[in-house]
Amino acid sequence: MAGVRRRDRRGRGLRGPLTPPRAPISRSRAERFEDLVADEVRRLGRRWGRELAQVEFVVEDVPDVDPRSDGPVPLGMTEPGPGRGGVRIVIYRRPVEARADGERETARLVRDLLVEEVADLLGLSPESVDPSYDTPDD
Template sequence: MNSKVPNQPSGPRRNRHGRGRRGPLLPMHLPAYRGRQERFDDAVMASAQRLSERWPQKIELIDFLIEPVPSDTLINQAQAVGDRIPLASSVAATASERAKIIIFRLPIEQIADSPGELLDLVHQCVVHEVSQLWVKPINEIDPSYFPDDPDYE
């Protein structure tokens, strides 16, 4: 015996009126259209792009990764020396792997008070990690953002 009801659509039901969502809730050109994670990804990529204007060949050799939070190992290492939770980390290149900079999204989002401050924090983290990888002063990596100030060396 066939248990299917005749004249019943076989596809998934949208809602009781059969319409469902008709389009995006926000237009694509508004900033709120993109989610938090996507905006954070954009901030990291904008920072890398900014550095690639000054260091085009060298920045291309670095992979930029975004993780929600640091690993337990990194947190434990920071706590052991009395540091705060890391906002970023870097791994030097090896013979078989490219250099990596890992930016931790949630700790940065928690301390940023505004979207502009989030962009600044992300760029500071990226520049700091590039500085660590290349063993160069921070103000040399991005002198327009970090002027000749002894606090940034």
């Protein structure tokens, strides 16, 4: 039993994670945001999978904007993808989190942003892409 250490040299116990690594509480805010976007992409993919097959969904922290511009900071955008015919839909984490009050509003804002970008890409109205668009989550 001499090889087992139960306390560090100051008697406070071993330091380490308080929760298992895959527990939701141990995930960073950025990881939780990426999970939220991935869940919404999967949800939209169930209905529009074939139309979204060439679309890459990306989360970036902040957009590249000119600091001298007076316009609003974008929350997301659609841009040409790296491949031929591909498209990227980018969601900017920090501006979305700054605009939302809490996790519930962040989830609603991410849903609405993705629906708007997909609707614009497909040439449809947001309501036809997702009937729950712009409705509160109760």
